[in-house]
Amino acid sequence: MLLQSPWTPRLADIDASAAERLVLALADDIIEGRLQGGDRLPAHRDLAWQLEVGLGTVTKAYAALERRGLVRSVKGRGMFVAIRQAHEERVIDLSANVPPAMLSARLLARTLAGVARKIDADHLNLYSPPSGHLEHRRLLARWLETLGVTVEPSNLALTSNARQAISLAFDLACGPHGVILTERVTYPGAIALARRKGYRMQGIALDAQGMLPEALAEALDGVASGENRAVYLTPTLHNPTTATMGLARRQAIVEVCRKAGAWIIEDGVYALGPPTTPALVELAPERVLHVNGLSKSIGPGLRIGMLALPAEMTAEAQDILRDVPMAPSPLSCAVVEEWLASGVIASIPQDLRHEARRRSSLAVSLLGTDELVAHPDAYHLWLPMPREAADRLAAAAASVGIRVTPPESVMVDPGDPASGIRLCLGGPSFEDVTEGLTLLARMMKGSRPHDAAG
Structure with missing residues (x-):
C-alpha cells in the first residue's frame, strides 16, 4: 500500500505558467522544511486532478524539481523529496549581470550555415588592422x-x-x-x-x-x-x-x-x-x-x-x-x-525587453516597492541600504545558496556608509529567479524589526 503524501497541493501566487507556479510552490515548501527528506509527493494524475491542470504540467514540474536535486523518482513507488536540501546542493546566482538567454540552438545552427557560405577567409588568415576590419x-x-x-x-x-x-x-x-x-x-x-x-x-x-x-x-x-x-x-x-x-x-x-x-x-x-x-x-x-x-x-x-x-x-x-x-x-x-x-538582430532586443519586464514585474511583486529601485527595461535592480545592512543581507543570502553582487564591488569609496544590493535577474531561469527572490523577500521582512531596533 502506497503512503499518502503529506503535501497539500497548491500553486504559487505569481504571474507565470502553471508548471512554474507548481515548481515554486513545491520548492518553497521543501526549502522551508515543510516537507522533509523522504516525504512522498502526490501521484502525477492525482495532483493534476486536484490542481485542475494538465498531466503534462505536473510531469514538467516534477522533472524540473528532479534536475535541481529537490526530488527523486523511485521506480514503481513514485516521487519523493530528496534527502539533501536545496541550499546545500545548488546556488542561485543573482550576481552576474547578463541578459536572459534568447538564442536557440536552431538559430545558431542556421546562422553558422549562412556564415560558412559568406565569410572572408582572409579575416582568419591575416591579422586585422588595429581598430578592426573596415x-x-x-x-x-x-x-x-x-x-x-x-x-x-x-x-x-x-x-x-x-x-x-x-x-x-x-x-x-x-x-x-x-x-x-x-x-x-x-x-x-x-x-x-x-x-x-x-x-x-x-x-x-x-x-x-x-x-x-x-x-x-x-x-x-x-x-x-x-x-x-x-x-x-x-x-x-x-x-x-x-x-x-x-x-x-x-x-x-x-x-x-x-x-x-x-x-x-x-x-x-x-x-x-x-x-x-x-x-x-x-x-x-x-x-x-x-x-x-x-x-x-x-x-x-x-x-x-x-x-x-x-x-x-x-x-x-x-x-x-x-x-x-x-x-x-x-x-x-x-x-x-x-x-x-x-x-x-532587430528582434532580439525586443524579446529581451519583454523578458526584462516580466522579471522586473516579478521582483516588484515579491520584494515590494518601498525600498526597491527597478526599471521595466532593466534585468538588474537595486536595493539601497546602509553598508552594514547590505553586508548582512549578502551573507544571509549566501547561507541559503543565493549569490548576490558584493556591496563593496559597486562602491567607488570603500568607506561610504551607504551602499546596497544589486540583484541580477537575467542569468538564472525564471523559476530560479522566482525562488531566489521569494527567499530574499522573507529574509528582508524578518530583518526589518531587528534593523529598526538596532
Missing part, C-alpha cells in the same frame, strides 16, 4: 544607428568586449595619470579597471535620474590643475541603480563638462533599441567617447566591444591598439552581419 566597423556602425548613435566607421575602434573599450577610453581620456569622476555607485568592472590602472576614482552623488550636474561641477572644480579629468557615466539604465537621464539632465551634464574641459566616457551597453532621449555622444560628439557592446543587448557569448571616438583621438587609439591588439573575433562579426541581413 567592413566590420561599417557593419557595427550600422548597428549603432539602431540605438540612435551616429558614428563614422573611421572613428570607431573595435575590441573583444565592452570592458576593453572602457579600458581604452580610460587610457585615451586620462593618459598615464588622471582622475575619473563617476557615479557614487557604478559598474564594478569600471571600478576594478580604474584601480588596476592606477587612476584615482571619485564618486559623484546621484538621484533618480543619475549623476547630479551640480555635484559634478563642484568635483571638477576641486581637481588639481593639470590633472587629466574624465567623467565616466551610464545615462541609460545605470548599473546598478537603473537610473535613466532625461534630456535636460543630459544637456546639463554635457554643459558642465564643456565648461570644465573634461572628456565624457558614455557607457551605453544597456540601451535596448531606439532611445527616447539622445545619447550623450549625439549631444557632444566632439567631447564624448561612447562605449557599447553586444554581450548585454544580444548575448554574453557574442564578445564585441565598440568605442566611438572624436576624430582627434583616432590616431592615438590606433597606436594603443597596435601595441595591445583588442580586435574582436571575425566569426563574431560574421554572425552579426548574418543577423543584420536576416533581421534577427
Whole structure:
C-alpha cells in the first residue's frame, strides 16, 4: 500500500505558467522544511486532478524539481523529496549581470550555415588592422544607428568586449595619470579597471535620474590643475541603480563638462533599441567617447566591444591598439552581419525587453516597492541600504545558496556608509529567479524589526 503524501497541493501566487507556479510552490515548501527528506509527493494524475491542470504540467514540474536535486523518482513507488536540501546542493546566482538567454540552438545552427557560405577567409588568415576590419566597423556602425548613435566607421575602434573599450577610453581620456569622476555607485568592472590602472576614482552623488550636474561641477572644480579629468557615466539604465537621464539632465551634464574641459566616457551597453532621449555622444560628439557592446543587448557569448571616438583621438587609439591588439573575433562579426541581413538582430532586443519586464514585474511583486529601485527595461535592480545592512543581507543570502553582487564591488569609496544590493535577474531561469527572490523577500521582512531596533 502506497503512503499518502503529506503535501497539500497548491500553486504559487505569481504571474507565470502553471508548471512554474507548481515548481515554486513545491520548492518553497521543501526549502522551508515543510516537507522533509523522504516525504512522498502526490501521484502525477492525482495532483493534476486536484490542481485542475494538465498531466503534462505536473510531469514538467516534477522533472524540473528532479534536475535541481529537490526530488527523486523511485521506480514503481513514485516521487519523493530528496534527502539533501536545496541550499546545500545548488546556488542561485543573482550576481552576474547578463541578459536572459534568447538564442536557440536552431538559430545558431542556421546562422553558422549562412556564415560558412559568406565569410572572408582572409579575416582568419591575416591579422586585422588595429581598430578592426573596415567592413566590420561599417557593419557595427550600422548597428549603432539602431540605438540612435551616429558614428563614422573611421572613428570607431573595435575590441573583444565592452570592458576593453572602457579600458581604452580610460587610457585615451586620462593618459598615464588622471582622475575619473563617476557615479557614487557604478559598474564594478569600471571600478576594478580604474584601480588596476592606477587612476584615482571619485564618486559623484546621484538621484533618480543619475549623476547630479551640480555635484559634478563642484568635483571638477576641486581637481588639481593639470590633472587629466574624465567623467565616466551610464545615462541609460545605470548599473546598478537603473537610473535613466532625461534630456535636460543630459544637456546639463554635457554643459558642465564643456565648461570644465573634461572628456565624457558614455557607457551605453544597456540601451535596448531606439532611445527616447539622445545619447550623450549625439549631444557632444566632439567631447564624448561612447562605449557599447553586444554581450548585454544580444548575448554574453557574442564578445564585441565598440568605442566611438572624436576624430582627434583616432590616431592615438590606433597606436594603443597596435601595441595591445583588442580586435574582436571575425566569426563574431560574421554572425552579426548574418543577423543584420536576416533581421534577427532587430528582434532580439525586443524579446529581451519583454523578458526584462516580466522579471522586473516579478521582483516588484515579491520584494515590494518601498525600498526597491527597478526599471521595466532593466534585468538588474537595486536595493539601497546602509553598508552594514547590505553586508548582512549578502551573507544571509549566501547561507541559503543565493549569490548576490558584493556591496563593496559597486562602491567607488570603500568607506561610504551607504551602499546596497544589486540583484541580477537575467542569468538564472525564471523559476530560479522566482525562488531566489521569494527567499530574499522573507529574509528582508524578518530583518526589518531587528534593523529598526538596532
